[in-house]
Amino acid sequence: MLKNVDKNKSQYLHSLSQHPLIHLLPDGPLGNQAKQSLLNKVSLTQYHKNQHIFLQHDQVNYLYFLLSGVVSCHRQLPNGQECIIQLYDKPNLLNESVLWQYDIHDSQLHEQKKSLLSARYAVTQHTQSKQLQLLLNQGNLHQLTAKANQTSIVATLPVSDYFYWVGKFELGELLTWFTSQVSKRLYQHLLSSDLLTFQSAKAKVSYYLLTHFPPNTSFVLPISQKQLANQMGLRPETLNRTLQTLQQQRLIERQGEHFSLLDITGLLALIND
Known part of the structure; x- marks a missing residue:
């Protein structure tokens, strides 16, 4: 042939x-x-x-x-x-x-992107979280x-x-630039479809947090909890209760509207259940 x-x-x-x-x-x-x-x-x-x-x-x-x-x-x-x-x-x-996530060999842009990735995905250096590298869109x-x-x-x-x-x-x-924006949106759609395949609320919430936010860095949810619950296929009260449970288990921390991820290994374990 x-x-x-x-x-x-x-x-x-x-x-x-x-x-x-x-x-x-x-x-x-x-x-x-x-x-x-x-x-x-x-x-x-x-x-x-x-x-x-x-x-x-x-x-x-x-x-x-x-x-x-x-x-x-x-x-x-x-x-x-x-x-x-x-x-x-x-x-x-x-x-x-x-296609458009490929690094362009422009030195200034490359250094800016490298710095951004280093800050956002520093978790991949964590010795117990190599699996998390497979969840992140690192380009x-x-x-x-x-x-x-x-x-x-x-x-x-x-x-x-x-x-x-x-x-x-x-x-x-x-x-x-234009097509890179399209590519990022396609990736977000992939993550959204991923969320619907998980059965437990803990797995859904853990997956969302790990794929959207770096650890030990304060962040605010970009949408309301009601909107986020709809995206995950959960009831708003279920999402709120799950976030409270993750706090009690010291997997995440919350101060007002600000969250941070504390235990990457523990969150990963919930995804794999």
């Missing part, structure tokens, strides 16, 4: 060239140079049924384009549950939800696992090369 991939390589590359991420790059000498350079960096891989294409929490180094076959993407939660998020049975980009990490449902052809393109060329064009930075 690999011979067939090589034999049809020009056909696959032509199909890929029609994808909007490549086809809609500006016309002209620079645009044509960018398109050809990107296509030259493409690798084609054949995946057999049930073979993984990429795994949740793997580093994002490539864009993955399905060219033929069927691929499913699912998300695994800390308690072992798996949820099918998307089924692809037509040519398409497989990892669009994390550059796949949030889904992709698996071939039948023999499939997938093209990979280095993300760094794509961003290099996007940055060459006028409005490239604006496009990157």
Whole structure:
């Protein structure tokens, strides 16, 4: 079958060239140079049924384009549950939800982002909370696992090369900023759907707190408890009672409207129950 991939390589590359991420790059000498350079960096891989294409929490180094076959993407939660998020049975980009979380190699922006991540996700240095790294959107990490449902052809393109060329064009930075906002919203939707899969109120509340706020840092809930309860699929009184229980167990602390996370390991244990 690999011979067939090589034999049809020009056909696959032509199909890929029609994808909007490549086809809609500006016309002209620079645009044509960018398109050809990107296509030259493409690798084609054949995946057999049930073979993984990429795994949740793997580093994002490539864009993955399905060219033929069927691929499913699912998300695994800390308690072992798996949820099918998307089924692809037509040519398409497989990892669009994390595409724009990739670090742009602008030194000033990179340092700002690095500082922000260091402050927000300092918990990942905690020796007993490595599992928490799998809950956090640290950027550059796949949030889904992709698996071939039948023999499939997938093209990979280095993300760094794509961003290099996007940055060459006028409005490239604006496009990157805009789509990064979309990506963040997609991630928030993933977290919201995760919440609905947990059965116990303690698990729901713990998961929400761990994925939205850093430990030992005071924070205020961004929405009312009534709105938050609706998002979690809980009654407001159940949410209030659960927060009180977590306080009594010294897992969180509350002073007025301000909260802080005290026991990361204990909150993680509630998620895994």
